[in-house]
Amino acid sequence: MTDREKKAKEYEGHIIQLVRKKDRCIWSSPSNQYANIDGLTYDSVTHEMISAYEIKCRNLSLPQLLMDYEGELIVDASKVEVLQSISRSLRIPSFLICYCLRDGVVLKTKITNDSGLFVCDKKETTREISAGMDKPTTTKKVSHIKLDGTIILSTKEPQGTV
Numbered sequence: 001m002t003d004r005e006k007k008a009k010e011y012e013g014h015i016i017q018l019v020r021k022k023d024r025c026i027w028s029s030p031s032n033q034y035a036n037i038d039g040l041t042y043d044s045v046t047h048e049m050i051s052a053y054e055i056k057c058r059n060l061s062l063p064q065l066l067m068d069y070e071g072e073l074i075v076d077a078s079k080v081e082v083l084q085s086i087s088r089s090l091r092i093p094s095f096l097i098c099y100c101l102r103d104g105v106v107l108k109t110k111i112t113n114d115s116g117l118f119v120c121d122k123k124e125t126t127r128e129i130s131a132g133m134d135k136p137t138t139t140k141k142v143s144h145i146k147l148d149g150t151i152i153l154s155t156k157e158p159q160g161t162v
Contacts, residue, residue: 004133008162011057015097018154025050036082052086052094054079059161061102073098077124077141088116104157109150121146
């Protein structure tokens with residue numbers, strides 16, 4: 001695991017703790033290094049599934065996200081499709097969490113409802129983007145997800161970069 005991957009994992013840990021505290025739930029993460037989603041939450045009392053999550057750490061601030069990217073998160077479309085599939089299969093809503101590392105702001109955007117239907121404002125394009133952390137660029141289908149309906153989970157998380 002590279003230093004960047006370790007740092008990203010550390011920031012992801014902050015987010016998991018934040019979600020667990022806010023939603024009063026248990027977070028379950030896949031055990032292997034690469035997974036289709038970052039986690040599932042379930043109720044600690046009833047053991048019912050609550051939601052599916054994907055976490056993205058971005059080296060920008062909330063104002064940059066709003067002004068430079070017109071309030072759109074750009075995410076690999078396959079990640080959004082997996083959230084939809086899991087949501088539909090498990091009958092739980094899915095969410096995308098964006099950690100703005102420059103100012104410590106954490107955003108939570110609902111992607112699908114518990115039937116796997118998209119509730120976010122999204123469009124798809126093809127772009128030249130990173131193939132992954134510390135990997136060269138490649139052409140991929142990406143989803144542009146508008147921040148409409150997004151909630152702020154926190155404004156005081158640790159700041160940094162990955």
